[in-house]
Each structure stands twice: as C-alpha cells, then as structure tokens.
Amino acid sequence: SHIEHINHIQLRSHLANRKHHYRSQLIRNAMTHQTPAIIALEEGWNEIRTNAIDRLEDILDNGLRETGGRMFGNNDYIRVYTLCYDMCTQRSPYNHSRDLYSRHGETIEHYLTRTVLPALRAKASQGGTILLNELQLRWSNHQIMNKWMTKFFSFLDRFYVKRQNRPTLSEAAMTHFKDSIYEEIKRDISTAIISLIEQEREGNMIDKALIKTNIELYENIGMGNLESYTTDLELPLLDATREYYAKKREEWIVADSTPEYLIKAEKVLTEEKNRVHDYLNPASEGKLLRVVEEEILEKVETVLLEKEGSGCRVLLSNDKSEDLQRMFRLFSRLENGLQPIASIVEKFICDMGNEIVQQRQARLDSGEKDKNDDPVFVKALLALHDKYLGVIKTDFSGHSIFQKALTEAFVEFVNKNVGNYTNAEFMSTYCDRILKSAKLTEVEVEDSLEKVVQLFSYLTEKDLFADIYRNQLARRILNERSASNDAEKVMISKLKIKCGTQFTSKMEGMLNDLAVGADSRVDFDEHMKKHSTKINFGVQVLTTGYWPTYSSPSITVPDEMTKCIDIFKTFHDQRHQQRKLSWVLSLGSATVRANFGKKIYDLEVTTMQAIALNALNGGKTKTYDELKDELNLEDGDIKPLMHSLSCGRHKVVNKTPVTKS
Numbered sequence: 262s263h264i265e266h267i268n269h270i271q272l273r274s275h276l277a278n279r280k281h282h283y284r285s286q287l288i289r290n291a292m293t294h295q296t297p298a299i300i301a302l303e304e305g306w307n308e309i310r311t312n313a314i315d316r317l318e319d320i321l322d323n324g325l326r327e328t329g330g331r332m333f334g335n336n337d338y339i340r341v342y343t344l345c346y347d348m349c350t351q352r353s354p355y356n357h358s359r360d361l362y363s364r365h366g367e368t369i370e371h372y373l374t375r376t377v378l379p380a381l382r383a384k385a386s387q388g389g390t391i392l393l394n395e396l397q398l399r400w401s402n403h404q405i406m407n408k409w410m411t412k413f414f415s416f417l418d419r420f421y422v423k424r425q426n427r428p429t430l431s432e433a434a435m436t437h438f439k440d441s442i443y444e445e446i447k448r449d450i451s452t453a454i455i456s457l458i459e460q461e462r463e464g465n466m467i468d469k470a471l472i473k474t475n476i477e478l479y480e481n482i483g484m485g486n487l488e489s490y491t492t493d494l495e496l497p498l499l500d501a502t503r504e505y506y507a508k509k510r511e512e513w514i515v516a517d518s519t520p521e522y523l524i525k526a527e528k529v530l531t532e533e534k535n536r537v538h539d540y541l542n543p544a545s546e547g548k549l550l551r552v553v554e555e556e557i558l559e560k561v562e563t564v565l566l567e568k569e570g571s572g573c574r575v576l577l578s579n580d581k582s583e584d585l586q587r588m589f590r591l592f593s594r595l596e597n598g599l600q601p602i603a604s605i606v607e608k609f610i611c612d613m614g615n616e617i618v619q620q621r622q623a624r625l626d627s628g629e630k631d632k633n634d635d636p637v638f639v640k641a642l643l644a645l646h647d648k649y650l651g652v653i654k655t656d657f658s659g660h661s662i663f664q665k666a667l668t669e670a671f672v673e674f675v676n677k678n679v680g681n682y683t684n685a686e687f688m689s690t691y692c693d694r695i696l697k698s699a700k701l702t703e704v705e706v707e708d709s710l711e712k713v714v715q716l717f718s719y720l721t722e723k724d725l726f727a728d729i730y731r732n733q734l735a736r737r738i739l740n741e742r743s744a745s746n747d748a749e750k751v752m753i754s755k756l757k758i759k760c761g762t763q764f765t766s767k768m769e770g771m772l773n774d775l776a777v778g779a780d781s782r783v784d785f786d787e788h789m790k791k792h793s794t795k796i797n798f799g800v801q802v803l804t805t806g807y808w809p810t811y812s813s814p815s816i817t818v819p820d821e822m823t824k825c826i827d828i829f830k831t832f833h834d835q836r837h838q839q840r841k842l843s844w845v846l847s848l849g850s851a852t853v854r855a856n857f858g859k860k861i862y863d864l865e866v867t868t869m870q871a872i873a874l875n876a877l878n879g880g881k882t883k884t885y886d887e888l889k890d891e892l893n894l895e896d897g898d899i900k901p902l903m904h905s906l907s908c909g910r911h912k913v914v915n916k917t918p919v920t921k922s
Contacts, residue, residue: 770807
C-alpha cells in the first residue's frame with residue numbers, strides 16, 4: 262500500500278487562512294448580527310465517512326488501482342481534517358470531540374470485526390504460510406488505516422485526548438486490534454510460526470521475512486512491553502524446542518560418536534543463534550539457547566564424555582586437538598560443564614605419570630644400577646608435562662580448572678619415589694647436568710631450566726631439593742665446573758619466583774661470595790708478589806651461613822703451604838678483624854707438576870691429594886702407618902684419599918699388594 266506524503270506547510274497555511282476567514286466572518290457577523298453555521302454531528306460524520314473512511318476501507322480492500330495509485334491528495338486530506346477541526350472547536354453543546362473520539366474507535370473496531378476477522382478465520386484452518394500471509398496483509402492494512410485515521414482526527418490527540426486523559430488514537434486502534442483480532446487468532450499464529458521454524462530446523466527453506474513481520478505484531482501489540490510476545494509465542498516455542506531436541510538427542514546419542522555428536526550440537530546452537538538474529542526478538546536468545554544446551558548437552562554429558570571408543574579419554578590418547586577444543590567450547594556453556602572433563606583429564610595425566618614411575622621401577626627390577634642421576638626418568642616427566650601443559654593452553658584455553666587438574670595430577674606421581682633416591686635429587690642432578698654443559702646455547706639452557714622449575718613446583722619436598730641443589734651448586738662453582746655464571750643466576754631467580762626470597766637467600770649469598778672474592782683475590786695476588794714462595798697460592802673466602810657444612814680433616818700441611826696460609830691470614834685480618842677464618846682444605850684444588858722419567862704431567866688434584874703426593878715426593882716409599890702418622894689422618898680419611906691415588910683409572914701412586922681396595 263502507498264501512503265501519500267502530506268504537505269504540512271500547505272496545511273498550516275490553509276488553517277491560517279481558515280482562522281483569518283473566521284475572524285473576517287465574525288466581524289461581518291457582528292456587523293450584520295449573524296451567527297456562524299453550526300455543523301451537526303450526523304451531517305459532519307456523514308461527510309467524513311464519505312470522503313475519508315469509506316474511501317480508505319475501499320482502498321484497503323481493493324488496493325490502489327482504482328485510485329490511480331494515490332490514497333489521498335493534499336486537498337482531500339485538508340478538507341477532512343478541517344471538517345474535524347471545525348466540529349471539535351464549536352462551542353458547547355455543539356462541540357463534537359467526544360463523539361468523534363468514540364466514532365473513531367467504533368469505525369476501526371467495525372472494520373476489524375466485519376472484514377478482517379472473517380478473512381483470517383477463513384485462512385486459519387489452512388494454517389502455515391497461508392494464514393501468516395493473510396495476517397501480514399491485514400496487519401499492514403491496519404497500520405495504514407491507523408495512520409490515516411490518526412491524521413484525519415489528529416486534532417483530537419492534541420486537545421481532547423490530553424485534556425480528558427484518554428488513550429491516544431493510535432493506542433486505541435492498537436487495543437481494538439488486540440481485542441478483536443489478536444486474542445482470537447494468537448494460538449493459530451503461534452502454531453503456524455513454530456511449524457515453520459521446525460521445518461527450517463529440518464533443513465527446509467522458509468520465508469523468514471514473513472515470520473519476522475508476524476513476530477513484529479507480537480512485539481507491537483504489547484505497546485511498550487514484550488508480555489504478549491513472551492507469553493503467547495516465546496513460551497510455546499521454548500516448549501516445542503525442548504521437545505524437538507529431546508528427540509534429536511535420543512537419535513544422535515545412539516548413532517553418533519562423541520565428536521560427531523558434538524559437531525551436530527555446535528551446528529544447531531549456531532543455527533538457533535542465527536534464528537534469533539533473523540526473525541525472533543533478541544530477548545529470546547539466551548532462553549532459547551539454554552533450552553537447547555540442556556537437551557543436547559547437559560542431559561547426556563556423562564554419556565558423551567565416557568562413550569566407549571570416542572569419549573574424552575580416547576580423544577586425549579589420540580591427540581584429537583580439534584575435537585577437544587570443540588568439547589571445551591560446548592561444555593563451557595554449562596554452569597558446571599567443565600568439571601567432569603577436568604576430572605577425566607586429571608585421571609588420564611595421572612595414569613600417564615604413574616606409567617613413567619612404573620617404567621623406572623621396571624628398569625631397577627631388571628638389574629639397572631640405582632643412582633642419584635636418572636636423566637631418562639626426568640626427561641620423561643618433562644616431556645609429559647610439556648605436552649599436557651600445551652594441551653591445557655591450546656585445547657582448554659588455559660582455563661583455571663584444567664590448570665588445577667594438571668597440578669593435582671603431577672603432584673600425585675611426581676612425589677612417588679622409586680629406589681634409594683628421591684625425585685627431588687633426580688631433578689637437582691638434572692639441573693646440575695644442564696648447568697655444567699657447554700654444548701647447549703643460552704636459550705636452550707634457560708628453556709630447559711624453566712621446564713625443570715615447572716616440574717619442581719609440584720614437589721612436596723622442596724626443602725630437600727634446596728639442600729641438594731645448594732650442595733651441587735657449591736661443587737660446581739668451587740670446582741669451576743659451571744658453564745655459565747649467568748645461567749646460575751637465571752636458575753636461582755626462577756626458584757626465587759616460585760618459592761620466595763628466603764628459599765634462595767643462601768644460594769644468592771654463595772654467588773655473591775664469588776663476586777666479592779674476585780676483587781679480594783686480585784688484591785691478594787698483588788700482595789703475594791712481595792713474598793717469595795714456591796706455590797702459586799690462591800684463596801676463596803666463603804661465608805659460613807651461606808654454604809653447606811663441610812668437615813675438613815686436620816691434615817698436616819707442608820711448610821711451604823703453611824707459609825702461604827700465614828701470609829693470607831695476616832692479609833685478611835688487616836681487612837676484617839672481626840672475622841674468623843676456618844680452613845676447609847677438602848674443598849681446595851691444586852695443579853701438581855709431576856715428572857715421570859722423561860715425561861712431565863700436570864695433575865689436576867684436590868688439595869688433600871696434593872699434600873699426600875708431596876709426602877711421597879722424590880720417589881719415597883712409605884708404609885700405610887707411616888703415611889697416616891705423617892699426615893695426621895684417621896683411617897676413615899686416609900683410606901679413600903690413598904685409594905683415589907693408587908686404585909683409580911689413572912694410578913699416580915704404586916701400592917703393594919696390587920689390589921683394588
């Protein structure tokens with residue numbers, strides 16, 4: 262239908278002319294003692310019906326063809342409006358505002374019950390698209406009728422309606438449509454709309470624009486609220502949706518694997534969301550999707566997750582990343598949908614970790630020597646953690662509930678010790694290997710340390726790890742076996758982040774001793790140049806509280822070494838009078854020049870070994886007891902010392918009888 266545009270400027274000009282005409286007429290009437298002509302109600306109403314209402318109804322029933330494609334011209338509209346205006350501005354008892362207001366409503370109600378309702382009743386039995394098309398036409402016609410009737414009687418809205426506190430003409434027309442049409446056919450309309458929606462769910466093409474237009478009727482009929490839409494369409498739609506997807510759920514759960522089922526579930530959820538966007542009210546989206554989620558996800562979650570051959574555990578075993586991501590996306594929509602998945606993930610990782618522990622036990626049972634260094638075991642744990650940390654981040658979006666599952670699984674098996682050594686010792690020794698290695702790049706070292714620290718975080722015996730690590734750190738730096746001082750600092754900083762300052766304070770103190778001692782050693786080297794000695798003598802000062810506790814035998818030191826010790830003591834006391842020196846010769850090292858016939862060797866030995874060799878210098882031969890007395894050592898100290906020199910891979914001292922003990 263076509264609504265003619267009205268030239269309001271022309272209308273205002275006409276009304277101004279009318280007022281001028283009335284003023285002129287009043288002046289003439291006053292001069293001639295005449296009164297203006299009174300417009301009777303029936304006379305005026307008949308003219309309004311003839312020139313406006315009958316013509317409007319005819320256009321709505323037969324279209325615009327007989328009117329030349331126009332509804333009302335400007336002059337036609339102005340004539341009717343002016344007549345209404347005159348009838349409403351006459352003095353009482355000839356002011357017809359109340360009667361015109363009533364007849365406006367009666368006219369619309371009469372047309373609805375006489376023309377519109379019979380047409381819809383005739384199509385109601387045919388249902389579906391036929392009924393909705395008819396309703397679309399009649400609703401559109403009603404809007405046109407309401408538009409023009411409001412224009413013709415607009416003076417009522419401006420004065421009578423406001424003064425009498427009555428519904429506006431448009432509101433009254435909507436109420437008539439609701440009472441006369443909507444209340445009678447709303448059940449049939451809802452049934453037709455729901456039927457088309459279910460056809461679309463089955464893959465059939467439907468007229469979405471037709472549904473959208475009819476749904477707008479539900480929205481408009483509420484005149485500012487969605488009560489009619491919610492009660493008359495949304496609730497039946499939700500019930501039908503629940504019933505529809507309950508049937509689909511029973512079909513899919515039998516026929517499909519878990520990944521296939523979830524693909525279908527994700528597809529229909531997307532379709533339902535698009536359905537709301539295409540023609541339903543946006544307020545329905547959450548309710549509609551919740552119904553679908555309950556029916557196709559919540560009610561069968563356990564069945565899907567534990568489905569034989571395709572459940573969550575199988576997807577984890579086969580690294581089905583895409584399917585796991587879909588599973589996470591879908592069940593994260595449910596209030597408690599992720600916890601069952603997290604429980605399966607935790608149990609799966611725990612089983613994988615326990616298998617690694619069992620493999621270590623099997624190696625020991627098969628006769629493999631037990632020692633505090635098992636890189637195979639640690640690497641297996643690191644690989645497992647690296648893999649499933651990636652799964653948590655990628656497939657489960659790093660969700661906290663899955664991070665917790667990973668943590669609890671690793672805490673479970675990382676603290677299961679097998680053999681004579683603890684997993685804390687294995688991890689520390691693995692770090693020791695990395696920090697001694699000169700084959701790894703700086704990036705590789707840091708990456709490896711980061712992974713070990715992540716594994717370390719699951720240990721319950723962290724203090725035990727700290728003690729072992731501190732001892733190994735001491736040996737590395739005192740024996741100059743550390744590949745990088747920076748790497749040592751990196752490792753300590755990572756431990757500090759995990760466990761706090763107190764955990765690493767002694768380790769940091771050990772590194773600080775080395776840094777401070779470097780400057781002191783330079784000064785002492787200059788000081789030693791003032792003294793004549795046969796030994797290139799150096800000292801590393803350690804702070805007692807930072808370093809592990811070491812026992813040092815009271816070995817008799819050669820005179821030349823004693824002289825050097827005295828020189829350093831004097832040097833140190835001049836700088837630090839309040840500090841006491843305790844010599845730990847068992848930690849020292851020495852380079853000894855050895856002449857074996859024509860061959861000369863530089864032997865890298867401990868300070869204790871150097872003192873023992875000095876006692877045998879010059880090819881001397883001594884008995885065990887003589888050497889024991891000369892060195893002032895107990896059996897527990899001298900035996901391992903002499904064993905290392907006479908029974909090792911490189912025998913520096915001959916022993917009789919020739920045995921390995």
